Amino acid sequence: MKAVPLVLTGFGHVGRAFFSLLREKREDLERRYGLALEVLAVGRAEGCFYAGGPLDARQISQAGEPWTSGNPAWHAGLKVTDAIDRHGGRGGCLVECTLSDLETGEPGLSYVSAALRAGWHAVVASKGALVVGLPDLRALATGNGVALKYSGATAAALPTxxxxxxxxxxxxxxxxxxxxxxxxxxxxxxxxxxxxxxxxxxxxxxxxxxxxxxxxxxxxxxxxxxxxxxxxxxxxxxxxxxxxxxxxxxxxxxxxxxxxxxxxxxxxxxxxxxxxxxxxxxxxxxxxxxxxxxxxxxxxxxxxxxxxxxxxxxxxxxxxxxRSNPRGAAAAMLKDIINIFRPAF
Ligand SMILES: NC(=O)c1ccc[n+]([C@@H]2O[C@H](COP(=O)([O-])OP(=O)(O)OC[C@H]3O[C@@H](n4cnc5c(N)ncnc54)[C@H](OP(=O)(O)O)[C@@H]3O)[C@@H](O)[C@H]2O)c1
Incomplete structure (x- = not known):
């Protein structure tokens, strides 16, 4: 079984759908692809869920809603990229689903750049980061020998x-x-x-x-x-x-x-x-x-x-x-991750 560390930026419609899909498909992913996908950090605008190991649903949500107050896994001000640094090592994957700002590309552009520089693959749903920064991001991915995939930003569940x-x-x-x-x-x-x-x-x-x-x-x-x-x-x-x-x-x-x-x-x-x-x-x-x-x-x-x-x-x-909805977008991102990490066939 190959353990794959993931960090997730954005815990809105797509981020939550992605997290749910991972739980729903865990056994299937292990059986069919030999992959154990483990979410180490989940970033939101004001901070990050991080507990030094794989997060489970109880650490990031209560009655279906993300919660922060009094939660030991919540770190106000911590960024997902700090969690990547703390984890150390290359070869994990950033799952980027923050807002799309078509003028600055932020916040996704900074997150994706930092992850690629750290030797992590990136799977991206936010079009802003890609529309503003794709040539540079591609060069960073190539230079660091990692993959940059973005089915989630290019009509998601429709394979394009x-x-x-x-x-x-x-x-x-x-x-x-x-x-x-x-x-x-x-x-x-x-x-x-x-x-x-x-x-x-x-x-x-x-x-x-x-x-x-x-x-x-x-x-x-x-x-x-x-x-x-x-x-x-x-x-x-x-x-x-x-x-x-x-x-x-x-x-x-x-x-x-x-x-x-x-x-x-x-x-x-x-x-x-x-x-x-x-x-x-x-x-x-x-x-x-x-x-x-x-x-x-x-x-x-x-x-x-x-x-x-x-x-x-x-x-x-x-x-x-x-499917044109957050679950379809999450499924497209999961597909990209599987295709990065699964054994050759
Ligand atoms: N919705 C879809 O069906 C769909 C389909 C394909 C692609 N997309 C793309 O996927 C992305 C996410 O869409 P969505 O519908 O999930 O949006 P959303 O519900 O508005 O969620 C956006 C998330 O981004 C987080 N965020 C904002 N600023 C941040 C920062 N500086 N650092 C970390 N997180 C930050 C927000 O945090 P808080 O929770 O703290 O506010 C929120 O969790 C968008 O770029 C969209 O274009 C969406």
């Missing part, structure tokens, strides 16, 4: 990077199209069924699909981050978020969505990476787009997502589905 980097190895990717955000796809699906934008958004919020502040999703930035990260990974490019043309769905007329549906077509928030007019440059674009029923992503409805890769030798390859 795994397909682009592994399944399509040897093929030249000539274009990418994706429906990469479950919230906007749900809103557009419901608008096609007769709701106006405000009604569809409210319904999505009531169901916990949309955030109370949905700007990041409905203005297209979440989708923009994903197509940027997927494109850069699969094409080996270094585009920045400012290179993505972004239009969200906030100004979309319900009539347009309904009339598209009457004609058998649909409106989707489509992310596209395509060769640009200048040779060697790609155009990255996020915008509401009218698609025909024959389009490979036409049947991707509700909170589902999908991606199509156009290739020279394997034709068009489409993957759809994948």
């Amino acid at each position: 990077l795994d397909v682009g980097l592994f399944s399509l190895a040897g093929a030249r990717v000539e274009g990418i199209q994706g429906i990469l955000n479950g919230t906007t796809n749900y809103i557009l699906t419901r608008m096609g069924e007769g709701l106006d934008y405000a009604e569809a958004l409210k319904e999505a919020q009531d169901k916990g699909i949309a955030e109370p502040d949905p700007a990041h999703d409905v203005e297209g930035w979440d989708t923009a981050c994903k197509i940027l990260l997927i494109t850069n990974a699969c094409l080996g490019t270094d585009y920045a978020l400012k290179d993505v043309h972004v239009a969200g769905i906030t100004g979309l007329a319900a009539d347009l969505v309904r009339s598209a549906r009457r004609e058998g077509r649909s409106v989707k928030l489509l992310a596209t990476a395509a060769p640009g007019r200048t040779k060697g440059r790609w155009t990255l674009d996020v915008r509401p787009s009218l698609i025909d029923p024959s389009h490979p992503l036409a049947q991707v409805n509700g909170t589902e997502k999908g991606i199509t890769f156009l290739t020279d030798s394997m034709g068009s390859v489409t993957v759809t589905g994948g």
Whole structure:
């Protein structure tokens, strides 16, 4: 059995879902992959749960909620990176799920950089750290001989990077199209069924699909981050978020969505990476787009997502589905960890 030390930054929706998933899957992970994943520290904004050994659920939560007061495992002001230093040794894995700040990349950028420098692998859900700092983080990972994986930030339970980097190895990717955000796809699906934008958004919020502040999703930035990260990974490019043309769905007329549906077509928030007019440059674009029923992503409805890769030798390859919620994101991060540590097969 291989014991793998983990530290977790962020104990919100995704962090908690990840911790629960580890408990749920513990036996399965040991039996199928020979891995004992042990969480040594859990970082929140004001401090860190750390007890010098593997944490169990009772040390970090009470009645399902994280608790701090009077808890001997809680250390106000301690950072997860301090816990990595205290642990010593290389070869553990940081599981990064703090907030995404698309301008500074913080706090995730500092956590991931420190972990990679310490010789720890990193599995990252926060898009901010990656959008701001990916080239430097990649160099740090390579320089320290460790892995940097981010399925959790690139449409999570929908396999995107795994397909682009592994399944399509040897093929030249000539274009990418994706429906990469479950919230906007749900809103557009419901608008096609007769709701106006405000009604569809409210319904999505009531169901916990949309955030109370949905700007990041409905203005297209979440989708923009994903197509940027997927494109850069699969094409080996270094585009920045400012290179993505972004239009969200906030100004979309319900009539347009309904009339598209009457004609058998649909409106989707489509992310596209395509060769640009200048040779060697790609155009990255996020915008509401009218698609025909024959389009490979036409049947991707509700909170589902999908991606199509156009290739020279394997034709068009489409993957759809994948759970769009914190549990799906946590499962994608767990997949990355398994793929870093499991024995070769
Ligand atoms: N929600 C999803 O379905 C989903 C899917 C894919 C990717 N993601 C990405 O995953 C990340 C986490 O999402 P979420 O929904 O779990 O967010 P969330 O519920 O808001 O949780 C964010 C967590 O970050 C912690 N945090 C904030 N500042 C920190 C700091 N300086 N040091 C350590 N921890 C800090 C917060 O600590 P406190 O608890 O102390 O406030 C909180 O626990 C985001 O970047 C998001 O874009 C989310």
